[in-house]
Amino acid sequence: MVLFIAFIASVLLAGFSLYDNGTVASERIRMQNTTDATVYSTVNVITRDMNFIAYTNRSMVANQVAIAQLVGLSSWAHMLDKSVQNLDDIMDYVQIVPYIGPVLKRITAVMAKFSNMAKNGVDKAAKIAIPLIDGLIGIISTGQRAFQVATADMAIATYEGVSKANDKDIDTNLLISGATFIKLLKAWDDDVGRNRKPRTGGSKKDKNIRARYEEFV
Numbered sequence: 001m002v003l004f005i006a007f008i009a010s011v012l013l014a015g016f017s018l019y020d021n022g023t024v025a026s027e028r029i030r031m032q033n034t035t036d037a038t039v040y041s042t043v044n045v046i047t048r049d050m051n052f053i054a055y056t057n058r059s060m061v062a063n064q065v066a067i068a069q070l071v072g073l074s075s076w077a078h079m080l081d082k083s084v085q086n087l088d089d090i091m092d093y094v095q096i097v098p099y100i101g102p103v104l105k106r107i108t109a110v111m112a113k114f115s116n117m118a119k120n121g122v123d124k125a126a127k128i129a130i131p132l133i134d135g136l137i138g139i140i141s142t143g144q145r146a147f148q149v150a151t152a153d154m155a156i157a158t159y160e161g162v163s164k165a166n167d168k169d170i171d172t173n174l175l176i177s178g179a180t181f182i183k184l185l186k187a188w189d190d191d192v193g194r195n196r197k198p199r200t201g202g203s204k205k206d207k208n209i210r211a212r213y214e215e216f217v
Contacts, residue, residue, distance in 0.1 A: 034166035
């Protein structure tokens, strides 16, 4: 009887241990499935923002190239005008040569006039176009930021919805959601960054941004 009771106790203990291990394993699998589904769904939402940034970055780069082309065109116009002006100055001495000298001087004078007009025209166009293009870049960057915020909010909603659908015991209160939202925005801001004009003063980072920005102004 004593041995039978000990045997029954061992069997019950083993059965309880087996049941407990099975419950723990089942809970772990459920938690893992919930985590995988939540992460996969949330990452898919965040990927939309990354795709949007990739496409709009191409547009921003194209506009930066346009600014660079305007700066290069202005530089080329200045170089051409300077060369023609120097040639015209040389013709001041060559014009003393009979017949051919005055003709060359008239030609270089007309060339100097048109090169100066071309230089001024390019400069005026660049002064108008560069701020407009830079403003367009700022609008695109602001659009990226707005889309990022909207996507972050959608990611939080996806995180809550998918996690709740897989595990009703998960707590997704306002405090946790708010903290997650702020953490998500900070991580995006650190990894992605955004286009912005530098402040007048500020840190070394602001000075570097200002120096980079002034290259296109």
